[in-house]
Amino acid sequence: MEGEAVSGAQLIAQALKAQNIEYMFGIVGIPVTEIAIAAQAVGIKYVGMRNEQAACYAASAVGYLTGRPGVCLVVSGPGFLHTLGGMANATINCWPLIVIGGSSDRNQETMGAFQEFPQVEAGRLYSKLSVRPSSLEVIPAVIEKAVRTSMYGRPGSCYIDIPGDFVNLQVNKSSVKYMECCLPPPISMAEHSAVSKAASVIVLSKQPLLIIGKGAAYSHAENNIRKLVDLCGLPFLPTPMAKGVVPDNHPNCVAAARSTALQHADVIILLGARLNWILHFGLPPRYQQDVKVIHIDICAEELGNNVRPAATLLGDINAVTEQLLEEFKKRSWKYPSNSEWWRKLRGKIKNNEERSKA
Amino acid sequence: MEGEAVSGAQLIAQALKAQNIEYMFGIVGIPVTEIAIAAQAVGIKYVGMRNEQAACYAASAVGYLTGRPGVCLVVSGPGFLHTLGGMANATINCWPLIVIGGSSDRNQETMGAFQEFPQVEAGRLYSKLSVRPSSLEVIPAVIEKAVRTSMYGRPGSCYIDIPGDFVNLQVNKSSVKYMECCLPPPISMAEHSAVSKAASVIVLSKQPLLIIGKGAAYSHAENNIRKLVDLCGLPFLPTPMAKGVVPDNHPNCVAAARSTALQHADVIILLGARLNWILHFGLPPRYQQDVKVIHIDICAEELGNNVRPAATLLGDINAVTEQLLEEFKKRSWKYPSNSEWWRKLRGKIKNNEERSKA
Amino acid sequence: MEGEAVSGAQLIAQALKAQNIEYMFGIVGIPVTEIAIAAQAVGIKYVGMRNEQAACYAASAVGYLTGRPGVCLVVSGPGFLHTLGGMANATINCWPLIVIGGSSDRNQETMGAFQEFPQVEAGRLYSKLSVRPSSLEVIPAVIEKAVRTSMYGRPGSCYIDIPGDFVNLQVNKSSVKYMECCLPPPISMAEHSAVSKAASVIVLSKQPLLIIGKGAAYSHAENNIRKLVDLCGLPFLPTPMAKGVVPDNHPNCVAAARSTALQHADVIILLGARLNWILHFGLPPRYQQDVKVIHIDICAEELGNNVRPAATLLGDINAVTEQLLEEFKKRSWKYPSNSEWWRKLRGKIKNNEERSKA
Amino acid sequence: MEGEAVSGAQLIAQALKAQNIEYMFGIVGIPVTEIAIAAQAVGIKYVGMRNEQAACYAASAVGYLTGRPGVCLVVSGPGFLHTLGGMANATINCWPLIVIGGSSDRNQETMGAFQEFPQVEAGRLYSKLSVRPSSLEVIPAVIEKAVRTSMYGRPGSCYIDIPGDFVNLQVNKSSVKYMECCLPPPISMAEHSAVSKAASVIVLSKQPLLIIGKGAAYSHAENNIRKLVDLCGLPFLPTPMAKGVVPDNHPNCVAAARSTALQHADVIILLGARLNWILHFGLPPRYQQDVKVIHIDICAEELGNNVRPAATLLGDINAVTEQLLEEFKKRSWKYPSNSEWWRKLRGKIKNNEERSKA
Structure with a gap:
């Protein structure tokens, strides 16, 4: 081969490294x-596991904790199939994760290759993207996209x-489509009128409740949320995965009165957070009918x-929290700490x- | 049955009507x-077709034109399977569409019922949501969600x-979970820093080009885009599905110099719009290497x-166009009409x- | 290219021809x-259609009528998706059929190629085999297998x-794995004890009925079935797709007393034939509880x-019918034409x- | 409830017991x-596991060893997904297995139920049948079918x-469709002409080889195969999963000359057994071109x-081996033990x- 050669394995490793x-x-x-x-060899920390x-669960935890996917590397057939639980868990929990599975050599497909299985297809139901690079040349592009x-x-x-025969196959570096690291995730905000609408509903509330969900933790909204809680004097409740976004020992935390808070909040x-089983679907009798x-x-x-919302704010949790914070700063509204609702809570x-204790 | 009864067919019709x-x-x-x-009977315009x-294609066109899904109603088995092309087309083209398919009676499942087929599962690959209501009571909720x-x-x-036995089955109205019409789609905007970044790149451009895509048409961004074009003096190019967002006879339209515009633009x-085959993937030789x-x-x-972007603006096309418009009003920048680039175009x-003509 | 070259299109055509x-x-x-x-060019009769x-339905009919699959040739995306109804119909009806779909060029996969879609995966639910050859060299082997x-x-x-880029790609003939025509479908027979068991049940029957299904037509069992009917004097009933295996004007045909025959038969x-909706699942009240x-x-x-059978005979319909015929020749049993059951029918x-008539 | 009641859990247990x-x-x-x-409670041996x-692998081993499926019982979501590897393994290895998975309550479907997942659909790719009973009444029928x-x-x-709400739901016994134990698997044989064809090829062979596969073990063909080996004096080779069908210390076992036997056999x-990767696909250079x-x-x-066979014999391995045995008894043919081939082996x-040893 003319020019400098690079193997499939090296392309994969370098591309992952290029994506940080x-x-x-x-x-x-x-x-x-x-x-x-x-x-x-390129400096990725490899952790050998026993199953x-x-x-796969370990790699997905890295994704949740760092905001950048961990990688799970597995062999074909059963090796791959054992990751489906972790892949589904990551997708349903909204955690970034990359699974790389070896598969059969292409020239043995349909012939009964070792652990032959339609793995791309099998991964579909559990992932945002399930794909095989069509050649070594596009490996960096496919990894960037994933x-x-x-x-x-x-x-x-x-x-x-990754077909087995790709791993040691070599290609001239000059033919590879190398990719820089993808940009950080784009941030979007709610439209102004939705923010204003939300604030108007909140300032008229008699028994407000702020529920902090996993999405708040993932978007690192802790500072803005704490400012919002302090500025507005709102009672708040974390979901299990949002514990610690604002510490439980904050005076406005009503985790110890969870059922009461949910059941009587008017706003x-x-x-x-999702109104799923964890939050009893947002429905009576656990909530007010007209919450x-x-x-x-x-x-x-x-x-x-x-539940049909009073207002919908679409965007990054941290960015939208900041929008609400700005709005309330303008309105200089604070929920009274001597209210009947606070007494009850x-x-x-x-x-x-x-x-x-007893 | 005590109380007023309602059939599955009526629940479906009323729920669709409630969703406008x-x-x-x-x-x-x-x-x-x-x-x-x-x-x-509830006032929905029903159009009988021959296949x-x-x-399904007709119903999906309604969705694109009105922003509210048309409904395609079909029988089980082949009737349902004939809609998969239209369902895929709608999802890939990003058009709202509802397909309602009758299916076998539940009590004949696994026995070889008339045209028995796992239709919910078959619909998965082609849709954003593929679902069967588990009872008559939840039909309005499932239709609202869809x-x-x-x-x-x-x-x-x-x-x-819809299982066949649901259609004429009756249920007491008082047990049904009725739903109001869902709120209009939430609008999100790009973060301010991304807008500012984008504007900074644009004002430094020597050979700028605005490409208007189908998403601009769907979000009804025509007024803001025309204002942006006029304010900034930008050459623009519509994709085939975005024809007419700004009319082709606008003096800044460079559709008649499409290849040149794409190939030499620096910004x-x-x-x-998507950088897919229609736009030659955004890659050389159809584009500058460093566009x-x-x-x-x-x-x-x-x-x-x-292509790795210079800036990413995530949000509703019309809302983000307005953000750009505001930004350029502040900057009062206009691309000179006597530039070399305009001369070339x-x-x-x-x-x-x-x-x-010749 | 050294040696004689052949294109993907030629390989496909020649391989289909080689498979008759x-x-x-x-x-x-x-x-x-x-x-x-x-x-x-190789002598396959090509019929251009309008949808x-x-x-696809036409090609599947050829398969049923000739026992050798017709081929349906379609383009990518919608072209392919429009065949899913026909593919499902063929598989559920047990008719041989080959669908060949063009798909995107491999080097544009994941980039938004023209009508890019995971077609192999989409075909899975509707077919016995859904597959893409991994190279031109294996096209004859893949077609033989299909x-x-x-x-x-x-x-x-x-x-x-067939990826689009395969069609005009060329390969040296000497590297192709050519395949002869596959052998005719293997025939299997029921085990002797099952045949004997079945005959023993039949000879003790008081109100026997022979139901002739589509499988009898497909296996060309007409001669042996007619011999069996004549030898044993059995009343028979064809399913809709088995009309004509033995003509309806045969004196033993009880099609005109279908409901009575089904409802009162003891054997x-x-x-x-399948005990599906067409045959009322074999269950009361359309059948005797202890049939x-x-x-x-x-x-x-x-x-x-x-229904739990009295005997199960697994095999080719024609071959098993011949086994029954031999068994009854040995037993020289004939159902009496002057029975109460015949009088009733x-x-x-x-x-x-x-x-x-009235 | 009038009449005697039975719960979903009891119906499942009783139905499994009824199927032995x-x-x-x-x-x-x-x-x-x-x-x-x-x-x-009904006497099924329950083994609690830790994953x-x-x-699932344990239950599938029971199926292979006994010819009757073991059952794997799991909870919803991850519990179910962890069985996909075992389910795939059983299906690909041709072992009977039943997986029973709990799933969400039906009335919470589409709402974000605890571990909600489309499990029937997820099981499709890995199983012969993936199904949910539509009511308690049909549980015995669905289990019998599975x-x-x-x-x-x-x-x-x-x-x-099994939807979660089925487990403790009760139904009147009189409305349940109870099922007897299904009949033993039907046995089929090869057609006579195929047996005769096969024998004719074998008697003309110069370097014959009998390969014994897993299917021979599963069908308990050990006695007939040993008789065939002894009667005809054939060299034989077991695949890894067929070890012990005829013991390796039988004088005709050529396992210790595997490569030579495969490479030079003419018949x-x-x-x-499958001509997959374990048997090198039956292709040169590991086999004669014209084997x-x-x-x-x-x-x-x-x-x-x-590989295009010289003869295809479709049927139960034990039954077909017996057919071959009968055929060779008639022909009274024995491969000479003093042949060049035996000397070589x-x-x-x-x-x-x-x-x-060295």
Whole structure:
């Protein structure tokens, strides 16, 4: 081969590195061993696991914690199939994740190759993107697209299928379409009228409640949310995955009066949380029949699920929180701390804490 | 039955009406005839067709033209399968569409019922949502979710499966979960820094080009785009589906010099268009190697496809165009009409028109 | 290229010809036009149609009538999707069929190619085999496998995906894996004890009925079935698709007393028919609660559906009919033509015919 | 409720017992705990595991060893997804298996229920049957169909989805459609002419080889195969999964000269084995270019894969082996033990054994 050659394994490793991927979890074997070696060679931290199932859950946790996907590297057939639980979990939980699966050599397809399986197709139901590069030349482009897709919009998992014969195949570097690191995820905000509408509903509320969801944690909205809580004096409740966005020991946290808070709120500001089973679908008897929901989410299709909102704010949780913060600064509104609602919530908190101690 | 009864067919028709659905295209037969009758009874315009394939394309055109999904109503088995092309087309083209398919009676499932087929599953690959209501009581909620999902975010098709035995089954109205019309699609905007970044790139451009895509047409951005074109003096090019957003006879339209415009632009403002085959993927030799793309789209995952953008603006096309308009008003920048670039484009347009005539 | 070159289109045409394919129905366009031309050049009868839907149904009818699949040739995207109804119909009806769909060029995959769609995956639910050859060299092997799979066992449809760039690509003939025509479908017979068991049940029957199904027509069992009917004096009933296997004017045909025959039979010999909706699932009140079914089918998984059989005979319908014929020749048993059951059936036939005339 | 009531969990347990299911492996939790309890109550041996992945592999091993499916019982979402590897493995390896997965309550579907997932659809690619009973009344019928389908024809896995609300729901026993145990798998044989053809090829062979596959083990063909080996004096080779069908210490076993045997055989009798990667696809250079393959399999679609056979014998491995045995008894043919081929094989065996020792 004329010019400098590069192997499939090296292209994969370099492309992941170019996309700032730091961690790879996996189990090596035919045909992916060389990929793990190449990944280590370019400085990716490779963690060998004992079952692909655990490897995939570990990689997805990296994605949630860092906002950049971890990679799970697995062999063909059962190795790949063991990641489907983790892929589904990442996509449903909205965590970025990349799974790279080795598959059969292309020239043995349809003949009964070792662990032959339609892996791209199998990954479809569990991922945002399931794809096989059509040649070595496009590996960097496909990896860029997968990493980008896993992080942009509502995050989730992407599957990249690598035919076994790609791993050691070589290609001239000059023919490869190399890609720079994708840009950080684009941020969007709610339109002004929606922000204004939301604020108008909130200032008229008698028993408001701010629910902080996982999306708030993922978008690193902690500073703005705390400012909003402090500025407006709102009672708040974290969902299980949003624990710590504002600490539970903040005086406005009503986690210890969760049922009461949900059941009697007249206005709920839903910040990056879904009205699913965790929040009892937003429906009576766990909520007021006519509760007004201010629904804030990064995913348009989530808005209005189960309950018709009083206002819908589509955008990045942190960006929209900042919009609300600006709006309330202008309005200089604060929910009174001596309200009947706060008395009720504080009473319930005290009761529950005493009951806990006893 | 105590209380007032309502049939499945009536619930479907009323729920569609409640969601402001105006048009239904279809072919009746077992088990959906009563649905068409009920739809007409509530004032939905029903258009009988001769093949489900055409019915589905017709319904999807209504969605594109009105921004509210048309409905395609079909029988089980082949009737349903004939809509898959239209469903895929709507989803890929980003048009809202609802397909309602009758299916086998539940108590005959797995036994070899008439035209038994796993229709919900079959619809998955072609739609944003493929679902069967689990009871008559939830029909309005499922239809609200389907209509809303078809319109929110990037539009597409949704499939609703109706078991044959649901159609004439009756239920007490008091047990039904009725739903109001879903809110209009939420609008989001780009973050300020992205708008500012984009404007900075544009004002430094020497050979700028505005590409107007289908998304601009769908979001009714025509007034703001024309203002932007006039304010900034930008050459523009419509994609085939964006013809007429700004008329082709506008003096800044360079459609007649398409290849030249694409090939030599140093900055491209991509407004609701994809860098797919229609736009030659944004790649050389049809474009400059270092062309700077300002990518504006409603779908985060679209941003950065094939070319790494100079700026990404995520949001509703009309809203973001307005943001750009405000930004340029502040900057009071206008691309000079006597530039070398305009001379080149005008020369090419003249040449091409003369060649056309000859 | 050294040696003699051959294009993808030629390889496809020659391979189909080598498998004795006679008919191709389709609609040409990018990228499949050259395939149709090459098919005509090798002597395959190409029929141009106006919609892929109809083309696919036409090709599947050829398969049913000749026992050798017709081919449906379509372009990518909608062209392909319009065949899914026909593919499903062929597979569910057990007719051999080959669909060949052009698809996007491989080097544009994931980039937004013209009508890009995961067609192999889309074909899965509707076919016995859905596959893309991995190179030009294996095209004859893949086509042989598809044709063979469509005909062997229970027939059905197979989908072959051809990337657009394969069509005019050339390869050296010496590197191609050419294949001879696959062998005729293998024939299997029921085990002797099952045949004997079935005969023992039949000879003890008081009100026997032979139901002739589509499988009997497909396996060309007409001669043996007529011999069996004549030898044993059995009343028989054809399903709609088995009309003509034994003519309706045969004196033993009880089609004109269908409901009576089904409802009162104590032993039913089910010859290549399914106990699905057409036959009322074999259940009361349309059948006796304790009817004894002799279930004969080419598909093991069909045996025992809905009713627990008195005997299961797995094999080719014609071969098993011949086994039964041999068995009854040995037993020299004939159902008496002067039985109460024949009197009842003949009376009902006469009544129904008189009613028809009136 | 009038009459005697029975719960969903009880119906499932009783139906499995009625189908002679002996073993259940699983992990209990919402909503399937009561199913495990009910299974134990009817005498099914329940084995609690620590991961659904292992539970599913264990249950599939029971199926292979006993010819009757083991059951794997799992909870919704991840619990179910962890079985996909095992389900795929069972289907690809042709082992009977039943997976029963709890799923969300029906009335919470589409609302974001706990671990809501389209499980029936997810199971499709990995199973012969993936199904949810539409009511409690049909549970016994659906379980009978699943157990039967898993064992009949080529065995594989079947998935049964149980909505959470079915488990404790009650129904009047009189409305349930109870089912007897399905009949043993039907046995089919090759047609006489194929047996005769095969024998004619074999008697003319100069370097014959019998390959014994997993299908021979599954069909318990050990006695007939040993008789055939002894009667005809054939060299034989077991595949890895067929070890022990005829013991390796039988004098005709040429396992120690595997490569030589494959490479030089002029006639191969392939008994329930696939010409896949394990057998090097039956192709040169590992085989003679013109090797004659007598292909014997239970699955018609397997016959002719990769190599065009000299004869195809479709049927149960044990039954067809018996047919061959009868044929050779009539022909009284025996391959000479003093042939050049035996000398070559024995020499190679000796060499290899000596090399092993050294």
